[in-house]
Amino acid sequence: MLASTATRGLAVAIEVRIPTILRPHTGGEKSVEGKGETLADLLDDLESRHGGLKARLVTDGALARFVNVYVNDEDVRFMGGMQAPLKDGDSVTVLPAVAGG
Amino acid sequence: MARYDSLIGSVGHTPLVGLPRLSPSAEVRLWAKLEDRNPTGSVKDRPALFMVEQAERSGLLRPGCTVLEPTSGNTGISLAMVCRLRGYRLVCVMPENTSVERRQLLEMYGAEIVYSPAAGGSNEAVRVAKRMADEHPDWVMLYQYGNPANALAHYESTGPEILEDLPTITHFVAGLGTTGTLMGTGRYLREHVPGITVVAAEPRYGELVYGLRNIDEGFVPELYDPTLIDSRFSVGPEDALRRTRQLIEEEGIFAGPSTGAILHAALGFAAKAVQAGERADIAFIVCDGGWKYLSTGAYAGTLAEAAEKIDGQLWA
Numbered sequence: 001m002l003a004s005t006a007t008r009g010l011a012v013a014i015e016v017r018i019p020t021i022l023r024p025h026t027g028g029e030k031s032v033e034g035k036g037e038t039l040a041d042l043l044d045d046l047e048s049r050h051g052g053l054k055a056r057l058v059t060d061g062a063l064a065r066f067v068n069v070y071v072n073d074e075d076v077r078f079m080g081g082m083q084a085p086l087k088d089g090d091s092v093t094v095l096p097a098v099a100g101g
Numbered sequence: 102m103a104r105y106d107s108l109i110g111s112v113g114h115t116p117l118v119g120l121p122r123l124s125p126s127a128e129v130r131l132w133a134k135l136e137d138r139n140p141t142g143s144v145k146d147r148p149a150l151f152m153v154e155q156a157e158r159s160g161l162l163r164p165g166c167t168v169l170e171p172t173s174g175n176t177g178i179s180l181a182m183v184c185r186l187r188g189y190r191l192v193c194v195m196p197e198n199t200s201v202e203r204r205q206l207l208e209m210y211g212a213e214i215v216y217s218p219a220a221g222g223s224n225e226a227v228r229v230a231k232r233m234a235d236e237h238p239d240w241v242m243l244y245q246y247g248n249p250a251n252a253l254a255h256y257e258s259t260g261p262e263i264l265e266d267l268p269t270i271t272h273f274v275a276g277l278g279t280t281g282t283l284m285g286t287g288r289y290l291r292e293h294v295p296g297i298t299v300v301a302a303e304p305r306y307g308e309l310v311y312g313l314r315n316i317d318e319g320f321v322p323e324l325y326d327p328t329l330i331d332s333r334f335s336v337g338p339e340d341a342l343r344r345t346r347q348l349i350e351e352e353g354i355f356a357g358p359s360t361g362a363i364l365h366a367a368l369g370f371a372a373k374a375v376q377a378g379e380r381a382d383i384a385f386i387v388c389d390g391g392w393k394y395l396s397t398g399a400y401a402g403t404l405a406e407a408a409e410k411i412d413g414q415l416w417a
Contacts, residue, residue: 019311066316066318067316073335075333077327078333095305096318096319098223098224098310098311100276101175101223
């Protein structure tokens with residue numbers, strides 16, 4: 001695994017901003033770092049250190065209905081969803097869906 | 102023809118104005134649909150009028166009825182005007198973290214306000230209103246988040262107006278709250294303009310607004326159909342306020358912060374078109390003027406100070 005880490009790697013981590021209600025999974029941290037070439041990879045990587053987070057965000061392999069995830073402010077559902085490509089230095093924001101009007 | 106029998110007749114038919122300074126080139130142009138020119142100063146006059154008239158036609162609303170609506174402000178103010186003129190009592194459920202101007206306007210129109218907790222924003226207002234609707238089965242909740250007349254207002258008025266004024270339109274950008282503007286205008290434009298790009302810009306509020314007790318308390322309006330939009334952006338307060346100020350400084354348009362968020366997304370697509378060497382006519386919605394937000398501090402001091410002041414407020 002070291003080799004694969006090395007080839008992928010020296011990866012600048014992806015910053016992931018976590019909403020208040022999910023911070024119990026990150027030890028209260030507002031933002032955590034992870035890596036992955038897709039959103040699915042990133043969530044698996046986060047799950048390895050922040051157990052239980054993925055189950056709150058993903059239902060049956062897709063993003064949960066009331067969760068929005070943005071990559072550099074763009075909604076991932078319009079970028080391929082769980083397969084949305086990520087690159088080093090991206091900023092990911094997780095938010096619950098809220099209304100306006 | 103600019104003469105109407107009463108104020109209600111003057112809803113819609115708003116100007117579409119070019120932004121010669123903010124547009125990057127003669128081939129890539131931005132156009133602002135000035136919805137602040139509606140009678141109560143926001144785009145919500147359209148759905149409010151359509152929802153009331155639809156409810157009257159269907160027999161749901163009868164003289165003396167009480168109308169109930171969850172709202173962060175603009176829809177409430179629009180409904181307050183329509184209800185005042187049509188003789189209905191209006192009860193608005195509004196989050197407490199909304200500007201004082203909204204409260205005063207609603208009160209002047211004679212609407213009653215029930216406040217919902219700041220944490221959770223409009224989601225909480227929806228929850229409280231649904232509970233009140235159960236307790237008062239004789240009240241009529243128009244329910245902008247799921248009422249097809251909300252999107253229909255834009256399908257029948259906003260969309261056709263934009264296309265008539267800008268037949269060469271390539272992009273439409275609007276805010277996402279109830280999703281009504283994007284669903285109605287987006288559907289109309291998709292049916293008439295092959296290849297049009299429809300873009301949603303939603304405000305990213307401070308943490309308080311997302312302070313739900315549980316992720317399952319998130320809320321997606323029943324009207325929302327993601328297949329009608331091509332991309333969706335979350336725009337934070339600094340970007341929104343920076344663009345709001347640019348709109349005044351460069352083009353003389355005094356708009357509310359949510360319009361800044363929309364302009365931010367529109368400028369992103371303008372830059373992409375320039376990079377791709379493609380022509381573009383990008384129309385976006387000016388949801389309301391800045392008047393109702395003066396007390397929030399959004400227009401005073403540095404950008405960072407203003408962004409900090411509206412943190413925790415519902416600024417769209």
